[in-house]
Amino acid sequence: MSASIRLGRILGIPIGLHYTWFVVFVLVTGMLATSYFPDAYPGWSNVQYYGIALITSLIFFASIVAHELGHSIVAMRNGIRVKSITLFVFGGVAQISKEADRPRVEFTIAIAGPLVSAALGGLFIGLYFLVRDASDPAAALCFYLGEINLSVAIFNMIPGFPLDGGRVFRSLVWAVRGNFVRATRISAGLGRGIGYLFIIGGLIVVLWRHDLVSGLWIAFIGWFLENAASASYQQVAAREALSGVRVEEIMTPDPPIIPGRVDLRTLVESYIAHTGKRCFIVSDFGEWRGLVSLTDIRRVPRERWAETRVADIMVAKEKVATVRREEDALRAVALMEELDVNQLPVVGGNEIVGLVARDNILRLLQTKKRLGTA
Numbered sequence: 153m154s155a156s157i158r159l160g161r162i163l164g165i166p167i168g169l170h171y172t173w174f175v176v177f178v179l180v181t182g183m184l185a186t187s188y189f190p191d192a193y194p195g196w197s198n199v200q201y202y203g204i205a206l207i208t209s210l211i212f213f214a215s216i217v218a219h220e221l222g223h224s225i226v227a228m229r230n231g232i233r234v235k236s237i238t239l240f241v242f243g244g245v246a247q248i249s250k251e252a253d254r255p256r257v258e259f260t261i262a263i264a265g266p267l268v269s270a271a272l273g274g275l276f277i278g279l280y281f282l283v284r285d286a287s288d289p290a291a292a293l294c295f296y297l298g299e300i301n302l303s304v305a306i307f308n309m310i311p312g313f314p315l316d317g318g319r320v321f322r323s324l325v326w327a328v329r330g331n332f333v334r335a336t337r338i339s340a341g342l343g344r345g346i347g348y349l350f351i352i353g354g355l356i357v358v359l360w361r362h363d364l365v366s367g368l369w370i371a372f373i374g375w376f377l378e379n380a381a382s383a384s385y386q387q388v389a390a391r392e393a394l395s396g397v398r399v400e401e402i403m404t405p406d407p408p409i410i411p412g413r414v415d416l417r418t419l420v421e422s423y424i425a426h427t428g429k430r431c432f433i434v435s436d437f438g439e440w441r442g443l444v445s446l447t448d449i450r451r452v453p454r455e456r457w458a459e460t461r462v463a464d465i466m467v468a469k470e471k472v473a474t475v476r477r478e479e480d481a482l483r484a485v486a487l488m489e490e491l492d493v494n495q496l497p498v499v500g501g502n503e504i505v506g507l508v509a510r511d512n513i514l515r516l517l518q519t520k521k522r523l524g525t526a
């Protein structure tokens with residue numbers, strides 16, 4: 153999920169809003185101002201209802217960011233980079249660069265978010281008792297924030313993967329069974345089941361309670377959970393299909409080579425235009441010096457192509473991540489995901505013997521799927 157609006161960074165992590173967040177922000181603020189606060193505290197002015205509602209929902213969404221920061225801090229302590237935190241229609245999501253490699257790490261990352269929400273919930277309920285005799289608006293705000301943060305903690309602990317509770321459940325199964333893929337299959341199955349229960353529950357609310365909005369909302373959450381659980385399982389199944397496959401089996405051998413002195417215009421007109429290749433190994437006198445790709449070329453304005461040489465813009469050998477030809481293809485996938493790149497040079501001895509790209513891996517998975525072996 154990519155953010156539509158960037159808010160800034162906390163602990164180096166970019167925080168952003170997805171456009172669907174505005175829908176839920178308006179719904180929560182409107183619900184607070186027109187029904188929740190008026191029911192509990194009749195007799196305020198409209199300005200007061202809307203003002204307190206606005207402040208309350210802003211603090212609520214800040215609490216969601218705190219929940220995601222809880223996951224993120226534990227992840228970073230375990231050496232897992234956090235790419236971003238994004239708020240969207242169903243709450244927040246912290247995107248991490250790779251999965252935990254041990255059950256204990258997954259368990260602590262997963263439980264950290266609900267613990268933050270529970271602590272915030274307790275804090276606001278405590279504040280409510282402190283301020284309730286002094287100020288109605290402050291009491292109303294604290295009570296709602298206490299209630300909603302506790303609900304967030306409880307909802308997220310439902311054991312349906314990929315909710316936090318589902319991750320906790322997976323880490324326990326993983327610890328007991330010692331098999332990550334099987335643990336994911338079991339918890340994704342449970343997650344899909346819980347998704348279906350939400351959908352059925354939502355329909356019951358629509359048909360028997362005649363509450364269309366709440367019912368559809370519950371069903372919508374169920375549909376989202378079911379989808380997310382299936383997608384997570386497919387991702388893990390893809391990983392399983394790749395294990396035991398060596399990089400050299402799927403790489404494109406003999407990658408295109410170009411000398412460092414060639415200028416960009418020649419590169420584009422004589423090499424790229426003819427071959428359609430997007431990535432070149434820069435090599436002089438039989439020794440490879442770096443890598444140049446379409447992305448690097450695009451950064452240079454077209455009018456400067458004739459005077460810029462490949463060696464000026466290439467990513468130098470020392471900065472290029474590589475995989476060895478005999479390594480597991482899975483390791484190449486994890487590395488590409490972690491570094492956000494589309495291809496990696498494959499090294500054999502001191503030479504580049506091929507390139508492995510995301511396309512190679514997709515093709516392998518499709519072939520396996522067609523043959524029924526994945």
Ligand SMILES: [Zn+2]
Pocket residue numbers: 219220223265266308316
């Ligand atoms: Zn969470």
